[in-house]
Amino acid sequence: MATLDSKTPPGPLADKWRKHKADMKLVNPANKRKYEVIVVGAGLAGASAASSLADMGYKVKCFVFHDSPRRAHSIAAQGGINAAKNYQNDGDSVYRLFYDTIKGGDYRSREANVHRLAEVSVNIIDQCVAQGVPFAREYGGLLANRSFGGAQVSRTFYARGQTGQQLLLGAYSALMRNVGAGTVELHTQREMLDLVIVDGQAKGVVIRDLVTGAIERHAADAVVLATGGYGNVFNLSTYARGSNATAIWRAYKRGACFANPCYTQIHPTCIPVSGDYQSKLTLMSESLRNDGRIWVPKKAEDRRKDPSAIADADRDYFLERMYPAFGNLCPRDIASRAAKRVCDEGRGVGPSGLGVYLDFSDAISRLGANGVRERYGNLFDIYHEITAESAYEQPMRIFPAVHYTMGGLWVDYNLMSNVPGLFVLGEANFSDHGANRLGASALMQGLADGYFVIPYTIGDYLATQKPGSCPKADGPEFKAAEDNIRTMTKRLLDNPGREPVSHFHKRLGKLMWEFCGMARTKAGLETALQKIPELREEFWANVRVPGSGDSLNQSLEQAGRVADFIELGELMCRDALTREESCGGHFREEHQHPDGECKRNDEGFGHVAAWEFKGPGQAPARNVEALNYESVKMSVRNYK
Template sequence: MATLNSQIPAGPLSDKWEKHKFSSKLINPANKRKYKVIVVGAGLAGASASATLAELGYEVHNFVFHDSPRRAHSVAAQGGINAAKNYQNDGDSVHRLFYDTIKGGDYRAREANVHRLAEVSVNIIDQCAAQGVPFAREYGGLLDNRSFGGAQVSRTFYARGQTGQQLLLGAYSALNKMIGAGGVKSYTHSEMLDLVVVDGHAKGIIVRNLQTGEITRHSADAVVLATGGYGNVYNLSTYARGSNVTASWRAYKRGACFGNPCYTQIHPTCIPVSGDYQSKLTLMSESLRNDGRIWVPKRKEDCKKNPADIAEGDRDYYLERMYSAFGNLAPRDVASRAAKYVCDEGRGIGDTGLGVYLDFGDSIRRLGEGKVRERYGNLFSMYHEITNEDAYKTPMRIYPAVHYTMGGLWVDYNLMSNIPGLFVLGEANFSDHGANRLGASALMQGLSDGYFVLPSTITTYLANVKAGGRPATDRGEFKQAEEEVRNFTRRVTSNNGKRTPDSFHKQLGKIMWDYCGMARTETGLQKAIQLIGDLREEFRTNVKVLGEPDGLNQPLEKAGRVADFIELGELMCRDALMREESCGGHFREEYQYTPNDPEVQQGVVNTGDVKRRDDQFAFVAAWEYAGAPDKAPILNKEPLIYEEVKMSTRSYK
């Protein structure tokens, strides 16, 4: 069994972070430069961490598989970033952001981490504004805000529909400054293919240069993974095609525990699937729900009608009906599940019947088309490009799609995994969003971890590491890890198989979506585990990778990533099967509110809402690799202890 110590500081919740910073050891400036830190990834978390660690004086080596550190998928976040600035004077505070996030996560996140996130949120906005991030502004020159799902205050800062790109360009500019100054050495086209563990500590990585095929060893005093989420296990998702779990998965196979892998976020407002050739689902920002109203026809017979011909009285604005307090701004898991229900009832719209309307008619009448264009113009044109429909004239068609993974490598309060020296930031870790993430909180967490948390907490580890003592790369552990990487490459390129990695990915995605998607059951998950086991075996014998391992070989890259996704998919199903409750994005059909429950009769929740079982499942599931893909992994539990907030039934009515 792994040893899990969350390292949460003692004392009142609101003092923990300040006290922890003071009690953490410092490293003197002359010694910092003797420590080398590897950072993998340059999205919001990786770029901000690399830049800040280098500013502090550490020798930083940053690795990305992209051709430039500016392309990580943080770039695609549209809507915004939360911060408890209370610039709108509408009652926001650090405590309220903390509370909303804990509640939004359905009481499955760590209180201390979330409180720290809310505290740091205000510094992030200051930092980004100072870097020149062109946030939206009011005519007086001050920052503008908008509201987002799961909150009743306006605390979201944004930059048109491309907040992610602008924040990433800010972090990338900070990184560039340090690359230019020699503080960071940047490796592009460099994919991490293994973690090297020496005497129980993370001391290096094995990297393949995607342009030349060269495989190299890199040693360091600490390794930081900021490699994003694993939603592409579903194949179809809003993730970039290149997003993958490989770095995290190889760390898992070296002993890092994987926390809550089944917690995935299905985003309610994406463009519906149109055909089996599809490679990607496109998100329409949640901010659209500020001014768009979601509905389906009340009667099945109306579903194929032109929406303009369906009278107001024949429309079911189901979110407004079911969740009157939050309405169209219900949290993502709630809104997605509601869409699934109405489609399951046969009231879905579009060719496939898997879609609902997001209608701007009212807003255009109230605000005028110009105002709507100013707020969402780029999203409307993106929608037009993909569907060839004009959303100013006819409602958008939307359906839920995989968008984010709350699970990830287990970390303690210092963001260190159970392998000493291995830190995990941003979406790659499990820590802050519980079982459901609120909109505009991913950017906040990535930057919080990278700019403010890790640079402070990394000393809790490095201060106990001898400066300049990192191992040489000719040690056996490095050689062995490199050999394993080469073996995989040899095996898949010399295999006499018949199927491309892509075809396996599609098949895996379908299994995951059908059995481990928006609704999960015991029998379904058991079936999925078996199907995935078979798929893993077929992949081993029947995958085909053409071309040479030296030089650019995209199918080879894909093969490694798909192999890892297959193993991860199985773990996700095991986690979902073990968690015999529903919470946030994890919905087990066996555990939902029924008309007989008192909470339904009292009007606190709706029939079909998720039913948690706090007495048995108020813990983090941290899975430990058992040494082989076909051996059942070991479950470790970290109990979730709530000191400040009372775990209660989540209500948005």
């Protein structure tokens, strides 16, 4: 069994990080250049980590599967980034951001990590502004804020509806500065296919050059994974098509524990599915809920009616009705489930009946069409492109979609996994969001990890490694890992199957959405746990991967990723089945209050479940890290 020591520093919550920074070992400046660090991924977390480590003097190699590090899916985050600046003088503080995040996560995150996140949130804004991120400003030239779900203060900084893009481009510019200076060696169009462990420590990776097909070995003193979340297990999601779990899944298979895989976030405001060919669901920023009102007809028979023909009295503004204190701005998991509930009651709108209205007519009469255009114009344009409908004239139709995964590789307070030398940042780890993430917190976490946590904590590990002790990439462990990848590639290419990869991905997605989606049951999860292994067998028997392994082969890339998704989907269902409670994004129908709210079981499940790979065909082991709440009392989340 893996030992899960969270390494949470002792002392009062607010002093932990400060004290820990003072206690950690340091690497002297002359020695830093003797250490090589591999960073996989260049989204917010990866790019900020790679550039920060390079700025400190470490030798950094950065790998991305995209053609440029500017493409990672952090770029698609629309709404904003939280920070406890209290520029609005509305009572915000580090503690309040910490508290909102802990509560929003349904008391399933580690207190110390979340407090640190809230502490460094203010530095992130400073850093990004200094980099030239063009945040929205007020006429006085100072930074503007907007409010976001799950908070009663305005603490979200934004750059129109493209905050993620601007923050990523900031991190990317810092990364490219180091690439230009020769302090980061950038490898684009490279996919990490295996983690190499030497003497129990992460010391390298095996990479496939996606253009030439070459399999490369790279050794380093430490490996940092910042490869994002695994929501594409569901096939249809708001993730980019290329987003994948391969790096973290292969690390899991090398011994890193996978924590809370069942915690997936379903975002309430996405454009509904239109057909079977669909490849992608598009998010409409949560910020729309600031001014849009969500409703469905009160009577099921009205659901096909023209919405403008339904009188106000016949509309059910269900979020305002159910959660009067937070109304349309209640957290994502709650809003999503409420939407599912009204659709299950037969009141859903649109051709499929899987949709609710997000109505701006009140906002338009209050602010005028131009006022609304100024705030949300680009989102309305996106909606129009996709649906050919104008949200200025009729309400948007929205439905929840998979958007984020709170689970990920288990890490301690230093963001190091249970495999020494393997650090995991951003969405790829499990650390800060508990069972549900609040809006505008993903960007915050990615940048916190990369700019302000890993620069300190990696030194604490590297100081224990002798400078220059990094193994050579020709050792037996590297060779074994490379052989493993070659075998798998050959097996995929030579498979005498008939179905394209997408066939299996779609089927997996349907299984996951049905049985491990917004609401889960014991029976459903058991069904999934029977069907997913069957699907896996079928995949390996019947997948067809055309082309060769020595050139650009997108089918081959996708095949490897889907193979991993199938296995990960199984682990998600296993985790969901074992977690006999409802919390945040994990809703088990058996465990709910009479009003349909999550019923947690703090006694039995107030812990992190970190799964450990035990070999192919073996059941994984479930390790537990207890969550000790010292400052906050676990209580029932109440947004009413």
